[in-house]
Amino acid sequence: METTYQPRQSGIWALLLCAWLLALISTLAVLFVGEVMGQVPCVLCWFQRAFMFPLVLVLGVACCMSDAGVWRYALPLAVMGWLIALYHNLLYFGLIPESIKPCGAGPSCSGVDMTIFSGVPLPLLSLGVFSLLIVLLVLIRRRFTV
Template sequence: MRRIDTRPVLAAGTLVAVVATAGSLYFSEVLGLIPCELCWYQRILMYPLVLVVGVAALEDRPDVYRSALPLSALGTVVAAYHSYVQVAVESTTCTVGGCGSVQFRLLGLTIPNLSLVAFVLLSLALVVALRGR
């Protein structure tokens, strides 16, 4: 079985984390969408992944999955739950205090849907890096 070069995979994961982080900051700071509690949990789980996976990509450390995969897997769960709540509740708020993410759609996806896609892609990149080590 051929060994996978993990550096490009980790670099792609870093790019996903950077885009997700920049997007969340754009939504709140530029568009003025107020994040709800679930949005904050997703941010807390995504933001450190930029540095953790980024440094691992620079240093070619596929063992980063030990610290990064729990964050991205938990982020996937929170984003999936957040997406579910938006569909199940069918209202303009998803948690106590409201959520600006219901108001904005990109390609038909809400912000929690976009977050779910980012966490899934990042988790897949980490699993591929794990398999390639």
């Protein structure tokens, strides 16, 4: 009888795949908006991209290796991206005064051309994606450590 610890693997690979696909689709979408549609991102969008782009690689490798321990590396990236997206949304919806807006001099995300799916603003979509990634990574963590 073997007594070594074996993490519960049921469903972890599917969660990893979902997280990777979510990060990949998000990255491809923002690249399409920026490079094909020619929409220049604001400063806060750039910071959010800085946390989303590495998630594609980190989660992709974890998915290929079935490495449920990836939550240790991916969760901090997703949380930092979420915090920036939250701040961006607070600015977008006017809950934070304009005087402390860091991206006032550059392109603005408040234009109608920066919406998708019939009016969903890109900052809100970013917050949603980071939120889903955090949920998936927490589920992976729970299944890995139980």
